[in-house]
Amino acid sequence: MSKIKWLVPTLYIIFLMLPIYWLLNMSFKTTTEIINVYSLWPKDFTLENYVTIFTDSTWYMGYVNSITYTVFNTIISVSAALPAAYAFSRYKFLGDKHLFFWLLTNRMAPPAVFALPFFQFYSSVNLFDTHIAIALSHCLFNIPLAVWILEGFMSAVPKELDETAYVDGYSFGRFFFKIFIPTIAAGIGITMFFCFMFSWVELLLAKTLTATIAKPIAAIMTRTSSTSGYELGLLAAAGSLTIIPGAVVIYFVRNYIAKGFAMGRV
Amino acid sequence: MNKTLNQKAWFFVIPVFVLVAFNAAVPLMTVVNYSFQETFGSNVFAWEGTRWFKEILHSERFHASLGRQVIFTFIILLIQLPLGIGIALTMPKKGWGVPVCLILMSMPLLIPWNVVGAMWNIFALPDIGFLGNSLNSIGFDYNFTQQSGDAWFTTILMDVWHWTSLVVLLSYAGLNSIQPAYYQAAEIDGASRWDIFRYIELPKMKKVLTLAILLRFMDSFMIYTEPFVLTGGGPGNATNFLSLDLVKMALGQFDLGPAAAMSLIYFLIVLLICWIFYTIMMKDEGRA
Secondary structure: OOOOOOHHHHHHHHHHHHHHHHHHHHHOOOHHHHHHOOOOOOOOOOOHHHHHHHHOHHHHHHHHHHHHHHHHHHHHHHHHHHHHHHHHHHEEOOOHHHHHHHHHHHHOOOHHHHHHHHHHHHHHOOOOOOHHHHHHHHHHHHHHHHHHHHHHHHHOOOOHHHHHHHHOOOOHHHHHHHHHHHHOHHHHHHHHHHHHHHHHHOOHHHHHOOOOOOOOHHHHHHHHHHHOOOOHHHHHHHHHHHHHHHHHHHHHHHHHHHHHHHHOOO | OOOEEOHHHHHHHHHHHHHHHHHHHHHHHHHHHHHOEEEOOOOOEEEOOOHHHHHHHHOHHHHHHHHHHHHHHHHHHHHHHHHHHHHHHHOOOOOOHHHHHHHHHHHHHHOOHHHHHHHHHHHHOOOOOHHHHHHHHOOOOOOOOOOHHHHHHHHHHHHHHHHHHHHHHHHHHHHHOOOHHHHHHHHHOOOOHHHHHHHHHHHHOHHHHHHHHHHHHHHHHOOOHHHHHHOOOOOOOOOOOHHHHHHHHHHHOOOHHHHHHHHHHHHHHHHHHHHHHHHHHHHHHHHO
16 A cells, blocks of 8 residues: 555656646747657757747746736735734624625636726726736735635634733734744745735736736737747747746745645635 | 634724725626616617626526536536545655655646646647647547537646646645544554544545635636637537636627626626535534
8 A cells, every 4th residue: 555655646746747848848849840740859959939038028028027916916915914814813893704705705706707897997097007906906816815824824823822922011013023923924925825826827817907018928928829820839938937936936835835734724 | 712802903904905895896896887788889878777687597608608617617626626635645744755746736836827728738739739649649539629528628637737736735734734643543443544534534624625625616617718728618619618708798799788797697606606615614613
């Protein structure tokens, strides 16, 4: 039993890696080779696709835009969710349960529903085609999730911690920043991971709310494929590069995922 | 935990409330507004009452896409939950295998959704894709752009590839929270592997599985970008799920009224199912 146990995760990982390998494989081929020759590895190895992306500002600015609004969104979501999650985990107040479920309902609204009204709304407040517009619109689904996850972690911290600190003469602010936040650091790490993830991968709203200045990389890819025919090699290279920011984030939170998760609701 | 009554706690919630309401209230009201009216272009509107709602609820097109959506979500949950739990159970608990597994398994989750669609499109093409080419060379007549069965198979396989890891991560976290003492006690009692799973591991994973089911239900029910890029809803209407149909109606045909009515019905369906599920799970928690 234990000897074949490693087989399941291994097979699963191979299954996960196959499409990613295929994408990488194609990113090192020329478009002609992709269309004409079926091969498991590049016969005519080329870095040209990557060179194009790193030298053409319409391409690489897409990455800068995507990272910018994702980071904005993660910061806004987590800093707004921290006090709210604390309130939900520690206090009873008028309408608390309803408010908590109302927050979750926003996670349940299909983005396709909101695409058009969002476009009109953000245009009317003059935020159309800005990074902050995407960062704010992604709050719709990231804040509810952040509150939910953080509330779980905070509820796992005994209330005695708060009370002892007040007895020791800590003000609320000092207690919150000096004691409480370090205590739930793992939870904050996990929350940031989820916020980053959902903001980075979302396309529909990001594409709807931008034209040129703040256009995300994923939207630039769709545009290029339709205007200049199928530049498959270039697309594959651009796609491969979108995996990197996520991989970096996972690397930083890997220990939190293994240990930190266990503390809270998640 | 016994909470103290404190109305001032509202001040802590205000930032979240404002940010979410800013995003939710105005667009939602816009949708509600459209759903009762007819547009004639150039901002001319006429009151239509509940006509669109009646039409949508009776339209075969809506029934068809809703049906496809329900079947898709059902199959997805049926595959991903057992598979995810199974993989989490067999994952290494310590050593170098842990970070390797976690990092590699999380990768599909962090790829932008249209890249996921594009990459599966390329991967599954019968001539130049690894999956399509391999299936054809071992004798299957596989072509997801032509045959609806193959399109379904590819869409489901893509979603399993994309999201099973979320269930794995959450289950793994739940399993990690079980104290070794539980396993020792089970061993002394001579519990079988199945008993351990049924009476120790499964109850301990309840909270994380609730989250996993809710997230997977919501996201698969709202799936848009991946099938849009992979199949575009085709061949024909074979994989035309609710969101795809909605966007086609709203942006393609510019039928704002019916599209808005459909949005609201759609939203209410998701809301109702989540509310029922959430209430059941929370009631259990109160008792425990």
